[in-house]
Amino acid sequence: MAVHRIVAVVVGGMVWLQMLAHAQLPCDVPSINQLLVYRIEDPSVYPPLSIYMPYDVLLGYVALDSLHRAPRPQGEQQVLALFQRQQTLTDTARKILRVYYAMADYNPILFQSAIMYMRGSANSPWVISSEIRKKLIPTIWKDTLQKQRLYRGLFTSDYILHVRVIDTIEFHTTYTEIVVSAEVLDVIKGQVLVPCGDEGLRQVSLPKPNAIGNLTLSNDPSRCILFSYSPNWFRYVGGDDIDWAFLNETEELGRILVPGTEAIVMLKFGVLCIGDSSVFYSLAPIVISNRPSERTSCGQGIYPVVDGIVQDPMDDFGFGTNLSVEQFKQRLRERIAAIRNW
Numbered sequence: 001m002a003v004h005r006i007v008a009v010v011v012g013g014m015v016w017l018q019m020l021a022h023a024q025l026p027c028d029v030p031s032i033n034q035l036l037v038y039r040i041e042d043p044s045v046y047p048p049l050s051i052y053m054p055y056d057v058l059l060g061y062v063a064l065d066s067l068h069r070a071p072r073p074q075g076e077q078q079v080l081a082l083f084q085r086q087q088t089l090t091d092t093a094r095k096i097l098r099v100y101y102a103m104a105d106y107n108p109i110l111f112q113s114a115i116m117y118m119r120g121s122a123n124s125p126w127v128i129s130s131e132i133r134k135k136l137i138p139t140i141w142k143d144t145l146q147k148q149r150l151y152r153g154l155f156t157s158d159y160i161l162h163v164r165v166i167d168t169i170e171f172h173t174t175y176t177e178i179v180v181s182a183e184v185l186d187v188i189k190g191q192v193l194v195p196c197g198d199e200g201l202r203q204v205s206l207p208k209p210n211a212i213g214n215l216t217l218s219n220d221p222s223r224c225i226l227f228s229y230s231p232n233w234f235r236y237v238g239g240d241d242i243d244w245a246f247l248n249e250t251e252e253l254g255r256i257l258v259p260g261t262e263a264i265v266m267l268k269f270g271v272l273c274i275g276d277s278s279v280f281y282s283l284a285p286i287v288i289s290n291r292p293s294e295r296t297s298c299g300q301g302i303y304p305v306v307d308g309i310v311q312d313p314m315d316d317f318g319f320g321t322n323l324s325v326e327q328f329k330q331r332l333r334e335r336i337a338a339i340r341n342w
Helices: 003-014 020-024 055-069 074-084 091-106 108-117 125-140 145-156 325-340
Strands: 036-041 159-172 176-189 202-205 224-229 262-274 278-285 302-306
Touching: 036 108, 036 224, 036 262, 055 091, 055 108, 074 125, 091 108, 091 145, 091 325, 108 262, 108 278, 125 145, 145 262, 145 325, 159 224, 159 325, 176 262, 176 325, 224 262, 262 325
Parallel strands: 224 278
Antiparallel strands: 036 202, 036 278, 159 176, 159 262, 176 224, 262 278, 262 302
């Protein structure tokens, strides 16, 4: 199969929504048990091509369309077989991952809209996406756990941002949700930000206490982001084994994002429910590792900046544990630049 045909099938599969298993969730918005909810509508034209897109982004959206029209289930079978042959960072794997990264970085909102437009496909691309996270990346970067974490972070995140927290509010149900209003100081990944208001991407204010409208926002709407996290999420610090029965507050993430603080955050859209012509999402930090044995320092894609130093005590990515925020961002950009040149 020609390389461009391989890329067309593979990229389409791997960018498919990782949570396609949620496709049967009803979309009764008031019943969603979260305070911050975003609605992204299906594209009005598909595939959503533009002459202004970089070549790799154009290629990716053509690939999505190719997978959507591929014979079923042969498309999925071809991709899975191809993945099984990628034991190292081959030229094929490089091209697949390069195109995938370019699409997500160019416009995460368009990216989500386009892949969810394909939610009726019978080629089961969510299986392919799972293979990327669980098998392809660990296989290619099997030499060190730090590289696995790094590339999971880079390829899973919709946004990687340096932010300053402006305000927070809390919502209490079975767990605590904290909605963060932050000023974006620097964009590392995700060149089109989620609007803070109701323009463009629609933000849903649910009829619950502490509505989103009570948050203080940035004076510059173009440099603002709203996302949520829970202080009850667990940090994996210390030993290789954790007995869940004995976890206590010392292992919890805690309220590490408070007004005035800065952080590097890795954010990901997560599906809450699916309607006829739009999808409802949360936006929250990613889980870099969900296995305690991997000893992830924060485990939730949040790296606070204290006195100009990024707090990463377990050296998640192999960058070092005492880097300035500029040094930390430079390390990320060096890896991203390498991906773009694969």
